[in-house]
Amino acid sequence: MRSGLLPLAATLVRAWTRVYTHGLPHAERKARLAEIDSDLWEFEHDPEAPRAGRAAAHVLARLLSGIPDDLAWRMAVGATAHRAPVSALTAAGVVNGPRRISAFGLAATIHVIGISAVMSMAARAPLSSTNLRKVERGQAAIGHRLPPNASWRNQRVRYARNNESVAKMSVQSAATPAKAGAFSRVSAVAVAVAVRLGLITSPRHAAQAASEPVFEVASIKPNPAGRDAPTQQRIQPGGRFVAVNIPVAVLIGAAYDVQAYRLTGGPQWIWSETFDIVAKADGELLPEGGRRPIRGALRGLLADRFKLVAHIETRQLPMYALVLARDDGRLGPSLTRSLRTDCEAVRAQVAKEATEGRGGPPPPPPSGGMAPPCGAMNAVGTFTIDSGTLERVANYLSAELNTKVADRTGLSGLFNARLTWTPDQPPQGSLDSSLPSIDPAGPSIFTAVKEQLGLKLLKTTGPVEVLVIDRIERPTPN
Amino acid sequence: MRRKPGTLLPLETAICVTAAALLRRGTHEFHGYEIAKRLGDAADRRLLTAYGTLYRALGRLEQMGLLRSRWEDPEIPARENRPGRRLYTLTGAGEAAAHDARKLVAKRTPRRARRRLAPA
Numbered sequence: 001m002r003s004g005l006l007p008l009a010a011t012l013v014r015a016w017t018r019v020y021t022h023g024l025p026h027a028e029r030k031a032r033l034a035e036i037d038s039d040l041w042e043f044e045h046d047p048e049a050p051r052a053g054r055a056a057a058h059v060l061a062r063l064l065s066g067i068p069d070d071l072a073w074r075m076a077v078g079a080t081a082h083r084a085p086v087s088a089l090t091a092a093g094v095v096n097g098p099r100r101i102s103a104f105g106l107a108a109t110i111h112v113i114g115i116s117a118v119m120s121m122a123a124r125a126p127l128s129s130t131n132l133r134k135v136e137r138g139q140a141a142i143g144h145r146l147p148p149n150a151s152w153r154n155q156r157v158r159y160a161r162n163n164e165s166v167a168k169m170s171v172q173s174a175a176t177p178a179k180a181g182a183f184s185r186v187s188a189v190a191v192a193v194a195v196r197l198g199l200i201t202s203p204r205h206a207a208q209a210a211s212e213p214v215f216e217v218a219s220i221k222p223n224p225a226g227r228d229a230p231t232q233q234r235i236q237p238g239g240r241f242v243a244v245n246i247p248v249a250v251l252i253g254a255a256y257d258v259q260a261y262r263l264t265g266g267p268q269w270i271w272s273e274t275f276d277i278v279a280k281a282d283g284e285l286l287p288e289g290g291r292r293p294i295r296g297a298l299r300g301l302l303a304d305r306f307k308l309v310a311h312i313e314t315r316q317l318p319m320y321a322l323v324l325a326r327d328d329g330r331l332g333p334s335l336t337r338s339l340r341t342d343c344e345a346v347r348a349q350v351a352k353e354a355t356e357g358r359g360g361p362p363p364p365p366p367s368g369g370m371a372p373p374c375g376a377m378n379a380v381g382t383f384t385i386d387s388g389t390l391e392r393v394a395n396y397l398s399a400e401l402n403t404k405v406a407d408r409t410g411l412s413g414l415f416n417a418r419l420t421w422t423p424d425q426p427p428q429g430s431l432d433s434s435l436p437s438i439d440p441a442g443p444s445i446f447t448a449v450k451e452q453l454g455l456k457l458l459k460t461t462g463p464v465e466v467l468v469i470d471r472i473e474r475p476t477p478n
Numbered sequence: 479m480r481r482k483p484g485t486l487l488p489l490e491t492a493i494c495v496t497a498a499a500l501l502r503r504g505t506h507e508f509h510g511y512e513i514a515k516r517l518g519d520a521a522d523r524r525l526l527t528a529y530g531t532l533y534r535a536l537g538r539l540e541q542m543g544l545l546r547s548r549w550e551d552p553e554i555p556a557r558e559n560r561p562g563r564r565l566y567t568l569t570g571a572g573e574a575a576a577h578d579a580r581k582l583v584a585k586r587t588p589r590r591a592r593r594r595l596a597p598a
Contacts (some may be wrong), residue, residue, distance in 0.1 A: 038561040066530025073534045366574035408552035442488040460556035
């Protein structure tokens with residue numbers, strides 16, 4: 001194993017943690033992800049920890065042997081978070097059956113593949129008990145044939161030359177699948193069994209099972225107006241999705257739920273060129289009881305028509321930590337605890353009203369820069385949040401600063417927040433008269449956060465999930 | 479592993495005992511990796527406790543009131559350019575549990591017969 005395997009193993013651990021914490025209450029998920037991240041960092045920087053390939057094997061072993069506990073923990077936390085019957089939650093879309101099954105299937109498959117990999121390694125280098133003890137002590141099985149100063153690489157080369165069967169085995173593994181050994185056979189059987197039992201589902205099948213919409217037809221035309229003209233996205237009755245003058249980058253952000261700063265790679269035109277898109281889904285997008293999520297449909301559209309290939313990875317990037325500014329923990333005058341404890345009822349009422357009144361014009365936004373109940377309002381140089389978590393405040397700051405802002409205040413619950421600052425680049429043209437005017441001598445966003453919210457933004461570096469665009473093409477003709 | 483009511487699992491007991499040992503050496507707070515390493519050293523195992531097993535056990539001990547946790551001041555990891563640590567502290571109940579566990583182990587381990595010198 002090469003030393004580059006350790007980051008790969010760490011990425012696997014993080015990915016698995018994201019899988020089994022998916023859909024859990026945000027605080028639980030965030031805490032578990034942060035704790036695992038800290039553990040991995042400590043291990044990587046521990047001078048006494050194993051190095052190189054052994055480090056990666058160590059991390060993988062810790063991952064694999066802990067999977068049953070991860071799943072048990074997830075079920076316990078999930079049960080605490082959602083005390084309603086599972087069937088009711090499934091009907092409401094809170095618990096997604098295929099997702100739970102997929103997580104279990106993934107865990108089972110990882111286990112079987114991991115065990116078969118170990119079997120395969122054992123089959124490639126059969127060792128006597130004496131040699132096994134030498135290996136355990138960190139010596140190569142044929143170490144006695146080599147000079148004491150031989151490097152690890154030389155030992156491997158000599159071992160391959162001296163042991164013909166090992167060399168043959170590696171060629172067979174790559175070139176002749178029929179003789180690939182225990183690993184391939186067991187993996188193939190594991191995947192086949194998992195698929196047969198329905199433990200693993202493809203994204204398309206999972207989306208269908210969860211009744212996510214799919215776009216049946218789509219018209220995409222370049223819009224010559226460019227970035228200076230306004231952009232619009234609308235969902236209309238009859239399963240229509242309409243986007244006017246939209247850059248592909250914005251569409252990708254909506255499809256993968258990532259803000260602009262988390263989007264990397266890809267050509268410049270995804271930001272500069274804009275398109276008009278009219279797409280029709282296989283069913284109503286605004287059915288009774290709420291709106292169907294269209295992220296899956298947007299991803300399908302991007303893959304089909306823009307040939308988008310992207311992947312998510314975690315990178316260490318500059319970011320901000322949102323922390324309390326004062327030692328005594330007092331908050332600023334524009335950040336107060338909300339009297340509401342639950343916004344679900346309010347959101348359900350809003351969704352019901354939207355459904356009953358669908359087809360008509362959308363309700364006008366609240367005037368004077370006020371946020372709707374349990375909602376938010378933002379404009380240039382200001383945002384107002386009604387009954388939101390501090391994480392939501394951090395998200396608004398992320399969008400403004402175009403950098404990740406992590407809530408590290410340690411405060412939970414709902415807050416009312418209102419922030420007003422002077423942007424570095426004030427907008428050109430007229431603003432909505434109902435919004436507060438921008439004071440050119442006003443504070444910067446950093447000063448405003450400190451003075452108005454009683455919080456501060458600390459520069460730091462941390463893990464940020466970014467969406468890397470591997471490939472994208474201009475859309476195919478309609 | 480099935481738990482008898484009112485008892486701790488071996489890993490939970492080991493965490494309490496190790497945390498109590500750290501406390502005696504003046505370390506009041508520890509993070510997940512640190513306790514995993516100490517547990518590995520104590521049991522003379524190279525492989526540390528699995529991620530899922532360790533953090534599930536720490537969570538259970540916190541729920542039982544034997545441990546308390548807090549996230550460290552974000553200024554510290556920001557300064558040291560590393561992820562923030564969740565720091566655990568052994569509570570009074572945790573110390574008592576560790577004490578009971580040590581007593582139980584001492585009771586179960588038979589005392590070695592004192593060697594007598596052979597007569598000259």
